[in-house]
Amino acid sequence: MGxxxxxxSRPRASRITVIRKLARFVETGAVNYARLADxxxxxAVQAGDPMAFETIYDRHGGAAFSLAYRIVxxxxxxxxxxxxxxxxIWRSRVRYQRDRGSVRSWILGIVHNRTIDALRRNQVHxxxxxxxxxxxxxxxxxxxxxxxxxxxxxxxxxxxxxxxLPEAQVKVIELAYFGGFTHNQIAEMLHEPVxxxxxxxxxxxxxxxxxxxxxxx
Amino acid sequence: xxxxxxYAENVGAYALGALPELEAQxxxxxxxxxxxxxxxxxxxxxxxxxxPRSVAPHEPPPxxxxxxxxxxxxxxxxxxxxxxxxxxxxxxxxxxxxWAAAACxxxxxxxxxxxxxxxxxxxxxxTLSAQVDDQRVPGASASLSVSDDGxxxxxxxxxxxxxxRVYEVWVERDGDVEPAAIFDVNDRGSGAAAVPGSLDDVxxxxxxxxxxxxxxxxTEMPVLRIDV
Numbered sequence: 477m478g479x480x481x482x483x484x485s486r487p488r489a490s491r492i493t494v495i496r497k498l499a500r501f502v503e504t505g506a507v508n509y510a511r512l513a514d515x516x517x518x519x520a521v522q523a524g525d526p527m528a529f530e531t532i533y534d535r536h537g538g539a540a541f542s543l544a545y546r547i548v549x550x551x552x553x554x555x556x557x558x559x560x561x562x563x564x565i566w567r568s569r570v571r572y573q574r575d576r577g578s579v580r581s582w583i584l585g586i587v588h589n590r591t592i593d594a595l596r597r598n599q600v601h602x603x604x605x606x607x608x609x610x611x612x613x614x615x616x617x618x619x620x621x622x623x624x625x626x627x628x629x630x631x632x633x634x635x636x637x638x639x640x641l642p643e644a645q646v647k648v649i650e651l652a653y654f655g656g657f658t659h660n661q662i663a664e665m666l667h668e669p670v671x672x673x674x675x676x677x678x679x680x681x682x683x684x685x686x687x688x689x690x691x692x693x
Numbered sequence: 694x695x696x697x698x699x700y701a702e703n704v705g706a707y708a709l710g711a712l713p714e715l716e717a718q719x720x721x722x723x724x725x726x727x728x729x730x731x732x733x734x735x736x737x738x739x740x741x742x743x744x745p746r747s748v749a750p751h752e753p754p755p756x757x758x759x760x761x762x763x764x765x766x767x768x769x770x771x772x773x774x775x776x777x778x779x780x781x782x783x784x785x786x787x788x789x790x791x792w793a794a795a796a797c798x799x800x801x802x803x804x805x806x807x808x809x810x811x812x813x814x815x816x817x818x819x820t821l822s823a824q825v826d827d828q829r830v831p832g833a834s835a836s837l838s839v840s841d842d843g844x845x846x847x848x849x850x851x852x853x854x855x856x857x858r859v860y861e862v863w864v865e866r867d868g869d870v871e872p873a874a875i876f877d878v879n880d881r882g883s884g885a886a887a888v889p890g891s892l893d894d895v896x897x898x899x900x901x902x903x904x905x906x907x908x909x910x911x912t913e914m915p916v917l918r919i920d921v
Binding site: 524525526529530533534537538539540541542543545546551554555558559562563564566567568570571573581582584585586587588589592624627628630631634635637638649652653654656657658659660662671673674675676677678679680681682684685688689 | 710711737761
């Protein structure tokens with residue numbers, strides 16, 4: 477049986493070796509978490525290192541909070557969702573597998589799932605985005621680090637790709653992904669047949685994928 | 694419209710998480726046997742994964758980092774063992790009863806099939822077989838190779854957990870369950886997961902299907918169970 481291809485996590489011994497190495501650096505004060513790659517940090521996180529986890533939060537907490545905010549529409553609900561998601565990440569850290577994709581995608585996937593779950597649980601669809609909290613909304617500070625500049629560029633690229641889609645396709649995709657609505661609910665909202673909604677989702681995602689691939693080429 | 698075309702219509706909605714639970718389960722069954730849909734889903738998922746990167750950046754308040762790290766630091770000091778133990782929270786059932794009920798379901802599905810397959814003479818390793826729910830994972834088999842410093846769960850003939858889902862391994866101690874690992878299976882239904890640490894005080898090892906990345910507590914009855 478191909479254990480590696482079947483999703484078997486990194487052998488313990490190897491992980492322990494890396495963790496011991498990290499521990500030695502910490503003891504001598506030589507470790508610089510900021511210089512470690514996400515995947516290396518996650519190995520330390522999996523061993524229960526809160527400083528490594530803090531670095532992971534510093535790197536991805538902003539993107540996570542932004543995604544949660546986009547979904548729930550208020551700062552306070554976004555804070556709750558982000559905290560809930562990161563605590564879940566901390567408590568289930570043993571389950572991270574580096575062969576499943578990037579740490580960032582893994583974290584954002586968890587943030588999305590937990591925030592949509594909270595949204596559905598609290599049934600705040602009707603009231604969110606209508607609160608007065610928009611006044612307090614503040615976008616990220618203007619000074620950009622290289623990483624932030626890269627993220628801004630990435631955001632611009634994805635948005636540009638989305639803008640090439642017909643509006644009707646964008647609408648159903650956003651209602652589903654950021655709104656947490658099912659295709660039935662969306663069909664009802666838009667007064668469209670369910671088949672039309674599903675077709676728009678499929679065509680829209682396919683076009684978006686092709687646009688993104690073209691932008692990367 | 695062919696059956697495949699009917700299912701294929703759902704690929705986009707499924708990738709976006711917009712299929713209601715029951716429809717998603719039906720689609721997942723089709724997905725297991727349909728390479729065309731698997732390929733399309735893989736392609737569409739590239740677009741779905743880009744969506745979070747399109748949102749406007751917002752700064753989380755410093756208080757969020759502070760309160761998060763307060764909890765994390767406290768837990769890190771208290772618990773050298775990474776996973777948090779959680780009570781299994783099936784609706785209306787207390788944990789011990791819930792897992793007992795789960796065991797009954799499995800027993801009804803396959804009969805009392807728990808048996809120790811083998812125990813190395815003099816060695817520390819032994820292999821235990823699993824009770825499998827043949828309604829939900831038909832044709833599957835599983836075994837647990839137990840040793841003092843860690844055990845390995847191996848499965849064969851398991852259907853894919855479904856798009857956006859993985860198999861999650863749980864260990865049970867005195868009615869408490871805690872997550873131990875997640876794993877996928879390959880196209881032949883084979884997979885494996887390490888169950889770290891000694892199983893001396895563990896009563897059972899179980900597997901459920903959960904959303905990718907895993908969850909804190911099981912959301913369904915186990916599809917397989919191994920009494921240790």
